[in-house]
Amino acid sequence: MRAPPSDERERRPAQPTLSSPLSHDAKVEPILAEGRTGGEITSEIGELLRLWIGTQMERVDDLVAEAEAKTAAIPDLRTLREIVGEWVVLTYSLQAEVTDLKAEVRSLKARLEARRA
Secondary structure: OOOOOOOHHHOOOOOOOOOOOOOHHHHHHHHHHOOOOHHHHHHHHHHHHHHHHHHHHHHHHHHHHHHHHHHHHOOOHHHHHHHHHHHHHHHHHHHHHHHHHHHHHHHHHHHHHHHHO
């Protein structure tokens, strides 16, 4: 179990503390003192928010396009069944060929033994 932070090093610098001497009004006053009105500040915040949401939506669009490309690469069920069917047929014919070759080897060994005897 982790102990609570005992010193200021573990606190994030952007995170205000309850004992912070600045209140909300004190933080806003310097911005308003520069000659900007509350409406200008609101429109700037809105513009920043619109840009951020646009960036996030571009990321989502990229992720959706990537997912669609990966999904399109997956063969459909019919294709998978055809592939499995071909594999089964080829495996069966390979087994039959191996069985025939083993029988041929046995017969050749038997003829060789007959000649030696």
